[in-house]
Amino acid sequence: MKDNKGAPLAWDLPDPFTLTIDVGDDDTDRLGHANNVVYVRWLEDISWAHIESEGMTWALHEQTGKAMAITHTGIDYLASANAGDHLVLGTWFTDFDGRIRSARQFQLIRPADGKTLVRAVSTHACVTMASQRPSRVPPEYAEIFHRIRVEGGYTFAGAAG
DSSP: OBOTTSOBOOOSSSSOEEEEEEOOGGGBOTTSBBOHHHHHHHHHHHHHHHHHHTTOOHHHHHHHTEEEEEEEEEEEEOSOOBTTOEEEEEEEEEEEOSSSEEEEEEEEEETTTTEEEEEEEEEEEEEETTTOOBOOOOHHHHHHHHHHBOTTSOBTTBOOO
């Protein structure tokens, strides 16, 4: 994908999983820009779309009785998105401790001017759905996590590069 000048979008990491977003009037708040709650919804939407595209479907969650619960979300709002903006949200799966924890990184770009509007990170812990208590990641999840993990992004030791 390219910006309006024909240059490739300046992603923080290579080959993001992407979701296109058209900002609607309902996405904006009293200040006239996209509301922070809407950004969180977009992060959740792309996270589900990404893992489902890799085979970690809701049916697999129900079969294993496990899910990845968000333990932290950090968002840096760098510039505003406004109604009518066309955006591209990218995500990468950047860390997995091999047991319980995982992490994902996000970047939101407005192709019209090539600006990065948001950078975010979320961390997750595997839980048993019935009890909501921490649990070891099932082998099916671990296989997916190892396959899709991207080097160079956020790790539990902190932000890399």
